[in-house]
Amino acid sequence: MALKIVNALLAIIGGIGGAMLIFWILNKLSESLKGRWEDRVKPWMFAGPAILAIAVFLIYPAITTLQYSFANDQTTSYVGFQNYIDLFSDPTFRTALFNNVLWIILVPVITVGFGLLVAILTDRLRPRGEKLTKTIIFLPMAISMVGAATIWSTIFSFQPAGSPQTGLLNAALGIFGKDPVSWYQTSTLRLNSLLLMVILIWTQVGYSMVLLSSAIKAVPEDTVEAGRIDGAGERRIFTSIIVPQIWGTMVTVFITVLIGVMKVFDIVYVVTNGGFNTDVIGRRFYDELFTFRNNGYAASIVVILMIAIIPVLIYQVRHFRAEELAR
Template sequence: MIEKLGLALGAVVVGVLGAVALFWLLNKAVELLPKKWELRLKPYALLLPAMAAITVFLLYPAAETVIASFRRGRRGRLLEFVGFDNYTRLFGDPNFLNTLINNVLWIIVAPAAIVAFGLLVAVLVDKLRPTAEKVAKSIIFLPMAISMVGASTIWNLVYAWKPEGSSQIGLLNQIIVSLGGSPQTWLQIDMLRFNTFLLMVVYIWTQVGYAMVLLSAALKGVPEDTIEAGRIDGASEGRIFWRIILPQAWPTVVTVFITVLIGVMKVFDIVYAMTNGNYNTNVLGNAFYASLFRAGDPGVASAIVVILIIAIIPVLVYQVRQFRLQEANA
C-alpha cells in the first residue's frame, strides 16, 4: 500500500515538474528568436503541448476509429475494407434499431427530468435556513460521489425479486407484498419499455444533485432588485419565478441540460451492471462493448462509436454557440 502511494505521489511530482520544465524550455527557445518572431510565435509555442496531446490522444484515435468502421472485423482483428457494410448490417438489425430507440428515450426523458428535479430541489432548498440548506444540499449531492456501478448495485437491491412466498429483499417488492400484492420482476417488464424507465431512475438519482448545485448558484445570482421590482408591480411569486428569475438563470439551465445530455448519450455502466442490455434495455454503449469484447468485431464496434460521435456533434456545436452567445452578452 505504501509502495503504491509512493508511486502515485512520484508520478504526480514528475508530471508537474516535467510540465513546468517543458514550458520553460519552449519559452526559452522562442526567446532566442528575433523580437518580432518571438511575439508572434510565443502563444503557439505555449499551446503546442496541449495541441499535441489533443492530436495524439483525441484526433488520431477518432480518425482511426472512422477508418476501422469501414473494415471487416473478426476475432478481435481488423481485416479488409468493406465500405459501408458494417453500417448496413447495423441498421438492418432489428436489435440495433431497438437499441437506438432506447437511446432516444434516454435522451428525451433523462436530461429533462434531471433539470426539472434539480431546479425544483434548488428552489425548495434555497428557502431553508443556511444550516439546513447546507445539510440538505450535502445529502442530495451525495449520490454524485457514488460510481454508476455502485449506484446500480444499490438500486438492484431496490428492484430485487424473490419468488412469491419467499422473504423479499427488494425494497419495492417488499412494499408491494406488504400491501397485499405480488412481487414483480421489475427489470424484466419491457411493456412500453417500463424497465428502461426504471434504469433512468438510477441515473436521475445520481445526477439531480449536480443539477441542483449549479442551478441553485444561478438562482442566487439573480439580482434582488429585479425581483423586488416585480413584487412592487404586484406580480405573484410564481409569476416572478417564471418571468424574472428563470429567464436570467436560463443560460445555466441550458448548460446543465447539455452536459447531462452528453452523459446520457454515453450511458453504459448502469445498463451493463443491472440488465446487461437484456429485456429490451440495450443502449449504444453496451452494444459497443458487446460487439468489441464478446463478438470480437472491432469493425462493427467502431461503426457504433462513429454513429455515437455523429449524434453528439450537433449537441457540442450548440453548446459552443451558447457559450459564445453568453460571452457576447456578458
C-alpha cells in the same frame, strides 16, 4: 500486501515525477535557444504536451474510428457502408437506439425539472437546513454507477415467490399479498429501463439543483421587486421574471445531462447487461468492441454517436465565441 503498497507508491511517484521532469527538460531546451527563437519556441514547449495529448488521445483516434467504421471487423479491408447497413437492419440494435432516444427524451428534462423544484424549495429554508438538504440531494453525485446500482438493489431486488424478499418494493407488495415482481426483467412499457433511469436521475439531480440554485440566487432582487410592484403574483414572477433569467443555466444543465445520457453505459451494463430490452448503444458498443472484437461495428456505433453530438458541439463553440466577445 506490503510489496503491493510499495509498488503502488513507486508507480505514483514515478508517474508524477516523470511528468515534471519532462517539463523541466523542455524548459531547459527552450532556454538554451537564443533571443527571438526562445520566444517563438517556448509557447509550444508549454502548450505542446497538452496539444500532443489531445491530438494522440482524441483527434487521431476520432479520425481512425471514422476510417474503421468503413472497414471489416479486423480492419483488414474496406466494406463501404456495410457496417451501418448491418447495424440498422439489426432489430437488437434498433431496440438499443430506441431505448437511447427514450433516455434522451426523459432523463435530461426530469433532471432539470426536479433540480429546479429542489432549488426553489431549499431557497426558502434557513441556511443550515438548506445546506443539509442540498448535501443529501447532492451526495449521490460522488458515487459511481456501479456503486449506485448496488445501492438500489436494496429497493429493487427480487427473490422468487415464497422466499423472503430483500428488496423494499417487493417486500411492500408482499404486505398487500401480491406476488413479487422481477423489476429489472419486466420490460412492459419499458418499466425496467425506466427504473434504470431512476438510478441515473438519483445521481444527477444534485448537479442540476446546485447549478440552478446558484442561478436563482443571482437573479437581481430589483427585477423581482419591480414585478411585485406591477402586481404580478408569485407564479407570474417565477415564469416571467425568474425563468427567463436562469434560462441559460437550465440549457447548460440540460445539455450536460444530455451528453451523459447519450453515451450511458455503466448502469445498463452493471444491472442488466443490456438484457430484457434495456440495451443502449453505449453498452452495445462495449460488447462489439470487447466481447465480439468487431472493430467495424464498434467504430460505426461511435460515429453514429458523434453525428448525434455535432449539434451540441456547434452550440458549444458558438456559445464560447459569444462569451469571449462579451468578455
